[in-house]
Amino acid sequence: MTGNAPPAVVAEGLTKRFGAFTAVDGLDLTIATGEVVGFIGPNGAGKSTTIRMLCGLLRPSAGRASVAGFDVGRQPEAVRAHIGYMSQKFSLYGDLTCRENLRFFGGIYRVPRPVMEERIRFAIAMAGLEGREDRLVSTLAGGWKQRLALGCAILHRPPVLFLDEPTSGVEPEARRRFWDLIHTLAAGGVTILVSTHYMDEAEYCNRIALIDAGRLVAMGSPGELRGLDLGGALFELGGVAAGAALAALREMPGVIEAAIFGDRLHVLVRDAATAERMGPFLKRRAVEPGALRPIAPSLEDVFVRLVARRSEEEEGGGA
Amino acid sequence: MSPRRLFAMAFKEMLQIWRDPHSLAIALLMPMMQMVLLGYGISLDIRGVPLCIYDQERSQTSRALVQRFVASDWFTGVRVLDSDRAVREVMDNGDCAGVVTIPVDFSRVFTTTGSGPVQAVFDATDSNTTNIAIGYAQGVVALTTADFEMRWAQAHGLLPRTVGAVDFQPRVWFNEGLESSYFIIPGVVAVILALVGAQLTSLTISREWERGTMEQLISTPVTALEVMLGKIVPYFLIGLFDAIFCLLAAIFWFHVPFRGSIVLLALTTALFTVVVLGIGYLLSVRIRSQLGASQIALILTLLPTTMLSGYTFPIDQMPAPIRAVSLLVYARYYVTILRAVFLKGSSALDLLGPILALALYALAIVWIAARAFRKSLD
Ligand SMILES: Nc1ncnc2c1ncn2[C@@H]1O[C@H](COP(=O)(O)OP(=O)(O)OP(=O)(O)O)[C@@H](O)[C@H]1O
Ligand SMILES: [Mg+2]
Numbered sequence: 001m002t003g004n005a006p007p008a009v010v011a012e013g014l015t016k017r018f019g020a021f022t023a024v025d026g027l028d029l030t031i032a033t034g035e036v037v038g039f040i041g042p043n044g045a046g047k048s049t050t051i052r053m054l055c056g057l058l059r060p061s062a063g064r065a066s067v068a069g070f071d072v073g074r075q076p077e078a079v080r081a082h083i084g085y086m087s088q089k090f091s092l093y094g095d096l097t098c099r100e101n102l103r104f105f106g107g108i109y110r111v112p113r114p115v116m117e118e119r120i121r122f123a124i125a126m127a128g129l130e131g132r133e134d135r136l137v138s139t140l141a142g143g144w145k146q147r148l149a150l151g152c153a154i155l156h157r158p159p160v161l162f163l164d165e166p167t168s169g170v171e172p173e174a175r176r177r178f179w180d181l182i183h184t185l186a187a188g189g190v191t192i193l194v195s196t197h198y199m200d201e202a203e204y205c206n207r208i209a210l211i212d213a214g215r216l217v218a219m220g221s222p223g224e225l226r227g228l229d230l231g232g233a234l235f236e237l238g239g240v241a242a243g244a245a246l247a248a249l250r251e252m253p254g255v256i257e258a259a260i261f262g263d264r265l266h267v268l269v270r271d272a273a274t275a276e277r278m279g280p281f282l283k284r285r286a287v288e289p290g291a292l293r294p295i296a297p298s299l300e301d302v303f304v305r306l307v308a309r310r311s312e313e314e315e316g317g318g319a
Numbered sequence: 320m321s322p323r324r325l326f327a328m329a330f331k332e333m334l335q336i337w338r339d340p341h342s343l344a345i346a347l348l349m350p351m352m353q354m355v356l357l358g359y360g361i362s363l364d365i366r367g368v369p370l371c372i373y374d375q376e377r378s379q380t381s382r383a384l385v386q387r388f389v390a391s392d393w394f395t396g397v398r399v400l401d402s403d404r405a406v407r408e409v410m411d412n413g414d415c416a417g418v419v420t421i422p423v424d425f426s427r428v429f430t431t432t433g434s435g436p437v438q439a440v441f442d443a444t445d446s447n448t449t450n451i452a453i454g455y456a457q458g459v460v461a462l463t464t465a466d467f468e469m470r471w472a473q474a475h476g477l478l479p480r481t482v483g484a485v486d487f488q489p490r491v492w493f494n495e496g497l498e499s500s501y502f503i504i505p506g507v508v509a510v511i512l513a514l515v516g517a518q519l520t521s522l523t524i525s526r527e528w529e530r531g532t533m534e535q536l537i538s539t540p541v542t543a544l545e546v547m548l549g550k551i552v553p554y555f556l557i558g559l560f561d562a563i564f565c566l567l568a569a570i571f572w573f574h575v576p577f578r579g580s581i582v583l584l585a586l587t588t589a590l591f592t593v594v595v596l597g598i599g600y601l602l603s604v605r606i607r608s609q610l611g612a613s614q615i616a617l618i619l620t621l622l623p624t625t626m627l628s629g630y631t632f633p634i635d636q637m638p639a640p641i642r643a644v645s646l647l648v649y650a651r652y653y654v655t656i657l658r659a660v661f662l663k664g665s666s667a668l669d670l671l672g673p674i675l676a677l678a679l680y681a682l683a684i685v686w687i688a689a690r691a692f693r694k695s696l697d
Contacts, residue, residue: 055538057694058697076694087534089531091532091535092535104327104330104331107323108328110324
């Protein structure tokens with residue numbers, strides 16, 4: 001995140017329409033060189049569509065974007081030469097071995113011959129695939145596949161990496177290993193935009209872009225996002241029948257929102273007075289009130305609230 | 320275009336072909352099987368069928384007919400019989416596949432009515448041989464009567480078409496023009512290559528879409544031209560292998576005489592292979608499912624190449640509109656070239672027309688195919 005380097009990724013009013021449907025709607029995004037930005041949003045939010053436009057795979061319907069200094073609409077080939085991409089769906093050749101896949105992408109990216117073998121060795125070591133170099137990729141487990149795909153995507157040492165849900169369906173241990181790799185690459189100056197569904201992974205990012213229904217809802221570091229004003233105070237309610245309590249609290253005046261987190265409830269209330277009335281209110285509704293305590297919002301609380309607020313606004317605006 | 324990327328593409332494609340023994344077997348064995356089946360069906364006809372003729376009339380006209388049978392390639396050891404007893408004898412002994420009987424009043428009936436009955440008895444134990452023998456007998460009679468007809472018509476001041484024919488109609492199922500199999504086998508090679516070639520490449524691009532590998536591939540700097548050439552080159556080698564096998568089979572197995580230049584044969588075969596592979600590739604780009612692309616490839620190549628290439632159905636006997644359509648059927652040019660190179664030993668100069676047509680076709684297909692593939696998910 002050096003101050004005067006030009007940003008690695010810039011999007012201005014980036015829009016993608018599929019027929020009448022707008023999948024990405026006027027997205028503005030700036031990613032500094034060397035940043036790790038997490039792309040978070042519910043299913044269908046437009047994460048993959050945005051990444052595909054940034055890779056030059058989809059043509060923007062409106063707006064513009066540049067990656068590594070090249071315009072994605074006008075210089076897609078220059079963009080492609082400077083990026084590494086892992087698509088959401090695994091897309092190495094399953095009927096080729098690990099080494100053959102690496103050789104193939106090395107050739108396609110024209111990795112200089114003198115460094116080719118060394119880079120392949122590096123990628124194999126990085127993926128932890130020593131001893132499995134000559135196995136068919138289709139026989140590998142998920143974590144290995146994903147690390148190999150990352151290895152293929154960085155063979156040409158691209159300055160910018162787009163990773164679309166690289167850890168989905170991968171077991172937790174392998175997910176951690178993958179994030180270690182991401183941070184190693186970022187430490188080497190690579191700019192990385194990585195989409196994910198896992199909230200814990202959001203914490204590993206320098207900044208997070210929260211996207212919903214094609215719009216950027218919030219952008220900031222995990223700390224900044226946690227500090228956002230949610231419009232009330234957050235309490236955790238434990239030791240209750242979560243379902244019944246949830247139904248009751250949703251009808252209580254002064255409660256902005258209630259959501260189940262594991263066996264507890266997170267309740268956002270307008271003020272402290274509402275929190276005090278909560279116990280008696282639940283009793284009147286024949287729900288045993290549990291232990292209530294104020295908590296600091298987690299990233300997930302923030303995301304849930306921001307997304308809910310956005311759709312409330314939309315409904316309010318539409319009515 | 321980068322040779323490095325092209326090599327990476329082609330090498331990857333070859334590995335994938337190699338790893339898929341099932342399709343590889345189809346790519347290599349299908350043409351062999353088709354060559355044997357199609358070629359054999361036709362080559363059966365050349366093997367001389369033993370035939371006897373009982374000429375009851377012994378007139379000038381009937382002798383002309385007998386002479387036709389004797390001179391024909393299709394029958395061997397044509398024996399002329401002279402009694403009903405001899406007919407029964409040869410049939411019982413199985414000495415002959417059949418006996419053709421020319422009745423006593425053959426010439427008289429023919430000259431008065433313009434149509435003469437010829438009777439034929441065939442041994443139906445080997446129905447296949449019988450069918451073929453009947454077909455040939457019909458063919459011989461037809462050819463002869465065409466002469467008779469002409470003379471008869473001239474004598475009567477009529478146009479040939481308006482006169483009736485002998486009962487026998489020239490109907491041989493797979494050899495309508497009654498050409499010798501030498502004439503047909505080179506055409507079979509062309510048809511097989513056209514069918515197999517389009518099938519081979521029709522799967523290449525659609526497979527990458529179906530397996531999801533395309534998205535990764537087009538995110539790289541590889542160019543559309545490199546993708547196309549990288550995909551076609553390995554199949555070009557397979558196509559050439561198939562071609563060489565079929566051509567060798569034509570020469571050494573089916574004994575089609577080869578009188579022309581090997582270089583000319585090789586070059587035109589390569590050109591034709593480019594055309595058929597290019598067509599399959601183009602379909603693969605346009606139709607993103609493997610099944611769809613291969614089905615369309617089959618439909619688009621099967622009918623035109625079998626019906627309109629002139630390999631069995633002579634083009635000059637087709638109605639004018641169909642003849643015009645056949646100009647678009649690339650296989651017809653290769654059929655023409657193969658026949659001429661094989662049987663006449665024609666030179667490139669003799670074959671300038673079809674060679675240019677084929678080259679034009681190859682250029683057009685490659686040009687269109689190179690532009691058809693877009694590195695985009697839109
Ligand atoms: N080619 C397309 N044609 C039409 N609609 C599309 C196309 N691609 C995506 N969409 C739609 O656009 C929306 C955004 O899709 P996108 O794949 O970008 O979402 P996402 O945030 O990546 O979701 P997920 O987390 O499920 O991967 C979805 O509603 C999807 O159905
Ligand atoms: Mg997605």
